[in-house]
Amino acid sequence: MRNISTAMQQVIDGGLRRPAYKIYAWDPTAATISAVVSAVGILSDPAPVDLTPYASDLSWSDRQFVFTLVDPRGLFHPDFGEYRKYLMDASIVRLLEGDETVPEADWTVTFTGQVHGQIGWSKSRNAAKMTSRVTVFGRGETQAFKRRKVTSKEYTVGTDLGIALYDMCKTFLGLTKNEMRIPFTLGRQFKHKVNQLSQVTPWDGISSLLEVVCYQPYFDGEGKLSYINKSLHRPPARLYENGDRIVELNVPERSQDAINKVTVTFLDSQLERVDGPYQKLGQAQVTTGFFSMHERLETWWSEDHKQRADGTSMKVIKSVNSGLLPVGSERYTAVDEFHGQIDVDISVWVPILATVMLAEYLLAAKAPDRTSQTVVTVPGMGSTLVAPPMGGPVEGVITVNPTTMGQWTISVGRVLQAQALIGILLIMMSLGSAQYEVWGTPYDYAYLEKKSIAIEDGLDYWLENNLDIKNDFIGTHDQSDIIAMTELIWQKCLGAPRKIAVADDPRLEIGDIIGLPDGRKVVITGMSKTIKRGEVSTLVLDGGKVFTA
């Protein structure tokens, strides 16, 4: 409900009224609508032109203001009029309504808007008057607000939605704080880490932000950005208890199906973990042995190192110990959610033994095959001494082959070498390739798309008439539940339209609830009237029946 001066209030409540109005127009090349709206009272610098003496047939609504301009001197002719700039494209026009008994400073600004395009103007030989039909549109009708797509800056989690709203209004609508009647904080915060409005019209962006608190934006009579509260849990702004100010009460025909289901969809702010089936995530293989004390194998769950997994474990397909000797140990460690590592440790004794055996092999190679006089005993033939070079001292085992009568010497060195070689070969035979697999549960994060659906109880599927609302600024199911319910009640309210004509009351605004004599309530969604000099206008209120709990 609009605040008006005490003097005006007394006149309206007193019932004895001498209505008056003033129409002012500003040159858009000298003043901006922002300056006009922000000014306290009527902006005097630059001074406006008073159109009141020229205006007649005033038709007012909350969206547009139309009047006939009688211009005998051609002052406003679009081509040569002296004051043509005051009614050119983007000219700013204000309507003040008050009473002749009240100073103009106490009057109420009931319309602020701009001329869009060019005014009509005609001069007729038959009539002495030169007239012009002027249509002024409210600020909410500015097409640039609703067609141009913009991207806002980013807002971090916890920022109040009101801050983003004010930024949007300042950056993309050119509004100052003085031009806004919306609270600076809305009591709702961004829930996502990074928040931006992207490729939306400024008006849609503002509407989305206000939707979270069940508000709907509109520009009021002063040209300030205000809101309609769709939640109808509030007392009536005006009670018509005895109905003496009600001129007419209509229940208009409405031949459309009403909305009976509202679906509110939002993205949960928390990323939800989505598990995949348990599966092989990676594999590794290695060839190792005495030449390597330690091998570290890194396994990633995807080639791009981006896949996450949980509950990972190693399956040994072929162990490093699958050779002749157990030469080491193998273990798996999950490093992080993206990869793990397999460590293969070769036992210390393996390289040491290999080294020792190699050294022994080398040393044994130096063991000489020395010979001297040697007693050779041949069975049946007695013993004989064989001197070097045919005989000599022999360190080793002399074996006599009784069948061939021959003999040969196996040197000590060879035996030692063979022993070392067996050791080396054994170790070498124990090296080989090991194969491992890592299994686990892959997962990723996704935003959950949650919904709240308010629906008429007992509604059959084929009778549903759904209204979809998508808004990612909603953070919780509780918030979306409230929005769904409020919107369904609002839609039911719009589905039961009422038209009420009352004696003009400048206190009433869009979104106000009025109480009727029978106790029912109506929320105002539109207003219009015809203004005549010295006559109390009849204000026609369009609205819907209020449903209460």
Next chain:
Amino acid sequence: MSIRKIIDWAIQDARGQQVGNIASPFYQYFDYEGHWVWACDVDLGDEQVIRCVPVAANNRELIYAEQGRAVTLSRLNNGKWVITGLAKSLNSTVHYIYMSFTDDTYTIMGKSLRGFVIRPLTYGELGTLVPPPGYGTLPYGVQGKFRADGSFVEIVEQH
């Protein structure tokens, strides 16, 4: 509501894209034109799962996506849905609020939580969900459909 609003709804309803969750492993099926195509079942959050949704051409890497992953579905000119890519959002739970309107009052009749999760059964569930109790009745890896509150709905058959 204005004509423009109704047109906006019509445009929105005619949008050719949906987000769903993969509700089965990928499999090949023999389509009516006689081709083997990769497909899977997709859960759009409704009571019924969409069966045999083929993967769009040149998106073969999609078949490596795990069950439960969010995918985008596009509608072809003939009205069929195909899987065209991965999505970052996932259908989740739905709050239902039932309201009753009489004359100029309204009443909240009740609330319920809906939503389904399709996932492989755990080891414990394999032996207990379907009578008679014990292992062996259900094969390892079988999919189950559960409500948002965790209660079991049905075994999802695989093709």
